[in-house]
Amino acid sequence: MTDKNKQDPRLPDETFEPYEEPRRIPMPVYWIAIALAIWGVVMLVQMSYSTKIGDKERASMSDQEVAATTPVKAEPKPDAGKALFADNCASCHGDAGEGVADAIPPLHASDVVKAGGASAITHIVMRGIGGPLIVDKANYDGEMPSFASVLDDKDIASIANFVASDLNGLKSTVTPAQVAEIRTASADLNPWDGGSGLAGLINGLPAQPASETAPAPSPDAAATAALAMHGTNEIWSCASCHGDKGEGTQTIPRLAGLAPAYLAKQLHDFKEGTRINDSMDYVVKSLSDKQIIELANYYGAMSSPSGARPSLEGDLARGEKIALEGDWTKNVPACFTCHGPSGIGVGDKFPGLAAQQPAYIAHQLAMWQGGSRHNSPLGLMAGIGKSLSDADRRAVADYLASLPPAAANAKLALAVSATTKETSNGQ
Amino acid sequence: MNRYLPLVIVSLAILSFATLLLVIIPGMQIAKSGASPGLKPYTVAEARGRAVYVSMGCLYCHSQQPRDEAQAPDGERGWGRASVSGDYAYDTPHQLGTMRTGPDLMNIGDRLPSQGWQLTHLYQPRAIASWSIMPAYPYLFAHKAKADPGDVVVKLPPAYAPKTGVIVAKQDALDLVSYLQGMKHDYAPPTDGLRDDGYELMAAQQHNNDAAKASK
The missing domain is CATH 1.20.5 (Single alpha-helices involved in coiled-coils or other helix-helix interfaces)
Known part of the structure; x- marks a missing residue:
C-alpha cells in the first residue's frame, strides 16, 4: 500500500512484495505451551522427590556399613540385651536360657558361664563352638555358628552382659570396645573345639571331655583340598570362584556347611544336565564320581563365617515374614518349614539358606520361576518361585543374608561317604 | 527475514x-x-589392563553402569549395586558403554573372581558357554611347547586344548584379567553420590501399595 502503486494503476507493479498482516498466535498454541510448562514443573517436583528417596537409600546403606565397622562407644541399655537374646539366642537356648536336654546347653545358672563370665560368652558368640562339651554335668555334642557377621560389637556386648548378669547373677561385664578387641583377635579363627578348646580360655572350667581327635589327613583328603584350592590342568579351582572359605560371592553360592548329600546331588545334576550353569557344566565334566563325593564332604565339613550381607535393597521385615510365616495370600509357605529353623538346612533335600549370598538366592528364585532351574523334589520350589514377586525375592534374599551361617556338621559327611562312596550311583 | x-x-x-x-x-x-570413599586407585597392572580393555573396544558390548533395583534386576543378576558418579573418579575416559550385548562388568571382579575362569573365557568363550557370541581373543595368548617358570597356563578342556604343548597368557591378557578382577564396587555408595534416581518414587509407591495389599 505505497504511494507508488497509486500513482498509475495501469502500469504493472514490478516492485510488489508479498506481505502479511500481523496475526495473533492461535489460542491452542498458547494452551499447548502452558500445558507443557506445567507438565515440566510437575516432573521437576516429582523428580526431586525421587532424588530425595535415592539419597535416603544411599544414606541408610552407608549407615549400615558404618555401624558394621566402627565400635560404638555408648554403653548399651540392659533391655537391649534381653531383646537381642530373644531374637538371636532364644530359638535354641530357650527364652530363659534353659537349654534343651541332651541337645542345647543351658545358659541360665550354667557352671561354664559362671566360670567364664561375659568375656567367655563373647569369645563363643564370636567364633561359634562345636564338639563335646559338659555343662552342669550333662554331656552335649552340638554345633553353634559364629555370630560375628550378624551382630555388631554393641549387640554382642549387650547379649553377653545380659547372659552374665541377668541369667547367672554375675558382676562381670564387657564393653563394646573389649568386644571389638576380641573380634579382631578372633578374625579367621575356626569355631572353638568343644569343651576342651575352652580350657585355655576359662579358668576353673568344670572337667571337660577330650576333643575328638581329628582323623589324620589321608592322601585322599589332601588331594581333595588341592583340587578345591588349585584345580587341575583342565578346570579352575573351586576356591577361585566360591572363595577360600567357601563363602561365595554375588551369584556364586556359599558352599561351606551345606549338606554333603545336597552338594553331591547338585554336582550330579549339573553333570546330567538336570541343573544348568555353564561354568559348573564345564567343571563337572572332568570330575569323577569319587571326586564329587569327596568335594561335597570337603565343603560340607567346612565351617566359615558369613560372607553375605543384605545388598539388594530388600525389605528385611517382609523377608523375615516370608521366611518365618510364609505368605498364604500367595500360597507361599514359610521357608523355614522345610529348610529348618533359622534356615540351617534339613537333610539332603533342603539346603541351608542362612548366610547364603543374596544375589544367588534371588537369582535362583527367579530361575525356579522361569523354569530354567527345575531339580527340586516334587517341583516344590517352582510353585514358590512363581508366587514371589521381584520385591519379595529381594526381601527374602536379603533377610537370609542377614542370618548367621549354619555350623558345619561333620557327622553328615561321614554318612555320605559310607553309603555313596562305593556305589556312586548319582543320587 | x-x-x-x-x-x-x-x-x-x-x-x-x-x-x-x-x-x-x-x-x-x-x-x-570427587572419588567415592571406598574406591581404590588402579594398580599399575590394573591400569595397563584398563588400557587393553579400552583398546579392545570392550565397551561396545559391555556397559559399566549397573542400575538401581527400581529400574532393572541388575542386583539379582549379581551385577552389584547401582553405581554413582564417584565410582568413576579414576576413569578417564570412562567406559560406561551404552550396549548390553554382554553383561555389565562394573562388578565383574566380585561376580567372577577366578583368574583361571577369565583366562579360559578370553581365550575361547565357547569352551565355557557354547551359545556365547563373544569373540575369542587368541592373540592375547601364546602357544608354547612347554610352560616356562612364571608362565600362567590357561586351563582348557580337551576339545579346545592344543594337541601338543600349552597355551600361556601374554602380559596383556594377565593385565586385562587383573583389571577385571579389580572391578569391585562393593562398598556403600557415598550419600552425595550422583545418579539417576528417576524411578525411585514409582518404586516407593509400588512398595507402599504392596504393603497395603499384604496387610489386608
Whole structure:
C-alpha cells in the first residue's frame, strides 16, 4: 500500500512484495505451551522427590556399613540385651536360657558361664563352638555358628552382659570396645573345639571331655583340598570362584556347611544336565564320581563365617515374614518349614539358606520361576518361585543374608561317604 | 527475514542455556563430589589392563553402569549395586558403554573372581558357554611347547586344548584379567553420590501399595 502503486494503476507493479498482516498466535498454541510448562514443573517436583528417596537409600546403606565397622562407644541399655537374646539366642537356648536336654546347653545358672563370665560368652558368640562339651554335668555334642557377621560389637556386648548378669547373677561385664578387641583377635579363627578348646580360655572350667581327635589327613583328603584350592590342568579351582572359605560371592553360592548329600546331588545334576550353569557344566565334566563325593564332604565339613550381607535393597521385615510365616495370600509357605529353623538346612533335600549370598538366592528364585532351574523334589520350589514377586525375592534374599551361617556338621559327611562312596550311583 | 540480529541472539541464548544446564552445571556437580570413599586407585597392572580393555573396544558390548533395583534386576543378576558418579573418579575416559550385548562388568571382579575362569573365557568363550557370541581373543595368548617358570597356563578342556604343548597368557591378557578382577564396587555408595534416581518414587509407591495389599 505505497504511494507508488497509486500513482498509475495501469502500469504493472514490478516492485510488489508479498506481505502479511500481523496475526495473533492461535489460542491452542498458547494452551499447548502452558500445558507443557506445567507438565515440566510437575516432573521437576516429582523428580526431586525421587532424588530425595535415592539419597535416603544411599544414606541408610552407608549407615549400615558404618555401624558394621566402627565400635560404638555408648554403653548399651540392659533391655537391649534381653531383646537381642530373644531374637538371636532364644530359638535354641530357650527364652530363659534353659537349654534343651541332651541337645542345647543351658545358659541360665550354667557352671561354664559362671566360670567364664561375659568375656567367655563373647569369645563363643564370636567364633561359634562345636564338639563335646559338659555343662552342669550333662554331656552335649552340638554345633553353634559364629555370630560375628550378624551382630555388631554393641549387640554382642549387650547379649553377653545380659547372659552374665541377668541369667547367672554375675558382676562381670564387657564393653563394646573389649568386644571389638576380641573380634579382631578372633578374625579367621575356626569355631572353638568343644569343651576342651575352652580350657585355655576359662579358668576353673568344670572337667571337660577330650576333643575328638581329628582323623589324620589321608592322601585322599589332601588331594581333595588341592583340587578345591588349585584345580587341575583342565578346570579352575573351586576356591577361585566360591572363595577360600567357601563363602561365595554375588551369584556364586556359599558352599561351606551345606549338606554333603545336597552338594553331591547338585554336582550330579549339573553333570546330567538336570541343573544348568555353564561354568559348573564345564567343571563337572572332568570330575569323577569319587571326586564329587569327596568335594561335597570337603565343603560340607567346612565351617566359615558369613560372607553375605543384605545388598539388594530388600525389605528385611517382609523377608523375615516370608521366611518365618510364609505368605498364604500367595500360597507361599514359610521357608523355614522345610529348610529348618533359622534356615540351617534339613537333610539332603533342603539346603541351608542362612548366610547364603543374596544375589544367588534371588537369582535362583527367579530361575525356579522361569523354569530354567527345575531339580527340586516334587517341583516344590517352582510353585514358590512363581508366587514371589521381584520385591519379595529381594526381601527374602536379603533377610537370609542377614542370618548367621549354619555350623558345619561333620557327622553328615561321614554318612555320605559310607553309603555313596562305593556305589556312586548319582543320587 | 531481515531481522538477523535478534534471531542470532535468541538462538545463541537457547544454545548457551542448554550448555549451562546439560554440561556446565552437571560438570560442576560431578567435580564437587570427587572419588567415592571406598574406591581404590588402579594398580599399575590394573591400569595397563584398563588400557587393553579400552583398546579392545570392550565397551561396545559391555556397559559399566549397573542400575538401581527400581529400574532393572541388575542386583539379582549379581551385577552389584547401582553405581554413582564417584565410582568413576579414576576413569578417564570412562567406559560406561551404552550396549548390553554382554553383561555389565562394573562388578565383574566380585561376580567372577577366578583368574583361571577369565583366562579360559578370553581365550575361547565357547569352551565355557557354547551359545556365547563373544569373540575369542587368541592373540592375547601364546602357544608354547612347554610352560616356562612364571608362565600362567590357561586351563582348557580337551576339545579346545592344543594337541601338543600349552597355551600361556601374554602380559596383556594377565593385565586385562587383573583389571577385571579389580572391578569391585562393593562398598556403600557415598550419600552425595550422583545418579539417576528417576524411578525411585514409582518404586516407593509400588512398595507402599504392596504393603497395603499384604496387610489386608
